[in-house]
Amino acid sequence: MSDEHRRSSTTDFDIEGLPASVQTLYQVMLGINPDFSIQQWLEQKADEDLMLIERDLERERIHLAQKIHRIDQLSSRSKKEVAELPLGQKNLFDCFDLSETMTHLRERHEVRDDDDFAHPASVFLNLMQDEGADDPLLAITAQKILVLAEARKDKIEPWITTKELFKILGKQEISEKECEEAIDYLIMSHQLFEIEEDCFVAED
Structure with a gap:
């Protein structure tokens, strides 16, 4: 991985310090979208998961x-x-x-x-x-x-x-x-x- 890609341009993440599967995902996503930001992706996934958890909790509360x-x-x-x-x-x-x-x-x-x-x-x-x-x-x-x-x-x-x-x-x-x-x-x-x-x- 080149030095310019060792860190995401929009984050302080050390890509090489992440699990191998995440590094692979990062490389694949860069191939699809050169402007891919792992920080934005993580924030988006966190928001989506929080929404799912909120729905599950509400469903359980009603039950x-x-x-x-x-x-x-x-x-x-x-x-x-x-x-x-x-x-x-x-x-x-x-x-x-x-x-x-x-x-x-x-x-x-x-x-x-x-x-x-x-x-x-x-x-x-x-x-x-x-x-x-x-x-x-x-x-x-x-x-x-x-x-x-x-x-x-x-x-x-x-x-x-x-x-x-x-x-x-x-x-x-x-x-x-x-x-x-x-x-x-x-x-x-x-x-x-x-x-x-x-x-x-x-x-x-």
């Missing part, structure tokens, strides 16, 4: 805002269902023969101070076996699926199908994808078992 809204709706609905239980009526934990693990998780939640929770949906997080789980929507969906599966234990056909879950949870604005993610979580944590294709039973 999270929608998710928080849905979590609030699900949490409020769940709290309302519990509040409307007639006096003396058993709650879901008493109605179903929950596994030892779930009973332990319930006890762990009951000894917690309610003031520790910043959001009502946190009650569902304490029902998840994975201490690192921090997705309230996953926790809510997983718990709803487990409750539905537990309710089938004493039936003639003691299983629940994916189609049934999609239909029931779909009415609560839970998507099929979110339902599948919760099923996968429950299977991996050994709280739900697939006895046949798309047929699930709760842990005994």
